Amino acid sequence: MTPLPPDRPAGMSRREWREQRMAKSTPTPQPPAAPSLFGSAKPAESTDDARPTILTVCTGNICRSPMAEVLLRARLESLGVRVHSAGTHALVDHAMTEPAQALAVESGASPADAAAHSARYLVEPYLLGADLVLAMAREHRSYAVKMMPSRMRRTFTVREFARLASTLSTDQAHAAAEAAGADPKARLAAVLQAVTDQRGLVPADPEDDDVIDPYRRSQETYAKSAAQLIPALDEVERVVRAALG
Template sequence: MSHDLDDTRPNLSRREWREKMASAEPIPATRAPFEGIVPLAGARPTAADAPANPITILTVCTGNICRSPMAEVLLRERLRDLGVRVHSAGTHALVGHAMTAQAQELALRLGATAADASAHAARYLVEPLLTESDLVITMAREHRSHAVQMMPSLLRRAFPVREFARLSSTLTTDEARAAADAAGSDPHARVQAVLRAVADQRGKAPADQSNDDVIDPYRRSAEVYQQSADELVPALDEVERVLRAALTP
């Protein structure tokens, strides 16, 4: 049987999955489950001049211990200078569990801070997290469907991360900035204008959706973890490019 979370989950109810996976990936014995962790650690800017209502990005996968926290900590570090808040959740999260050791190692190698990577504690995707998010970036199409079913108003601001990259690749930085400028100076309005421009590329960009998912590496080899990162990072490059265009007049 495959150990891929996404391969096994559809045959189980949420309760059955939670019971099945409760002890699947134990937190290392050297660390208490919530030792040193505060809610949304590192997610909100703490500087005195940090925005009171920051642009918020939510990354989503299944267990919230591999792909979405890797995307979270990498995007947070990349967008830190813009005061963007980035956090993550899982549709069937292993609540309270840390990032897997392999995911942490990759995240650090790719530029995340050790503090952010070690502070992660998995949590469920719930509606309030979606409500406060300007952009929801999912690791696979099924996660985007889950989020949109929870909140249909997310339709134009929720994207599988590789779909986002595929769509935004047809939108130049100047075009993205022009869309933002047309929305005025409010950061949230600017981001939403750019996201509409990205969504409008549907039908213009190549539509091979089979490549829109980031492979789930959970309980798999180092090679699969590397493949997952190799699929994720170029897509995050596009997210960063578009957000910078929106937030840098």
């Protein structure tokens, strides 16, 4: 009788033994990765960053939201605040438009920062990691909230935030932060809650909450867009400084 191969159990046929060996040596096929719903977005940053984080959002991520991003970064980076941006229908990897770059630098942004911008899609991890989401218009706020409803109380249009924050004095904002303790994220969250509590108390025309989209429009439209955006960023800076200063 032909002896059994050393690894074939008694009572198993040669055919069964061969099939078993082949099954063990053939890798299990893995399903392909699901395609992104948002195109070729860049990988999201880690959401466990300990720094307070502000996310700015517009459509293409090449005009309004990157202007807001680089301006807020120039103003708030010394406080340890991280600022980034994304677009609901981003022109992925595109630079900030030249008029937007020029206006941003003229208003105090770092030229290197403005030139280095690369557009990317808004995805859930960006929202998850943000302590404050500043949309450039109501459509972007709605998009972000639908994507992640849990971020509703942290999401404003930038002009809406400025309007609400204008009713909160610097001393009141600082007192809210002090009551929250020493953690920067907790301090900012307490002040944002105080801003959120102003919703419904300050009458306004909803259209006044939007920053006009200047993309592919005149230099005058870019100037108007910046004129709407920059005073709103002044209020953001004031409130964040009150929280973290």
